[in-house]
Amino acid sequence: MKTCLYCQQRNADVRKECAGCATPLPAADADLQAHRVRRFQWFCLGLAVFCIAMFFWLPRNFY
Ligand SMILES: [Zn+2]
Secondary structure, three states: OEEEOOOOOEEEOOOEEEOOOOOOOOOHHHHHHHHHHHHHHHHHHHHHHHHHHHHHHHHOOOO
């Protein structure tokens, strides 16, 4: 299944364009998509760790 980037309609893999909005579907394989998701999850984790570190590192009495 390929999900349309424009309208989120799910399309069969053989389709070259979306059944909902006729936008050309990307020829991305599932492996690349999984890699992107994993990289995004690591980015979010890193951002969370950074925020926690800043929470303890920055001074709390600004005023
Ligand atoms: Zn679409």
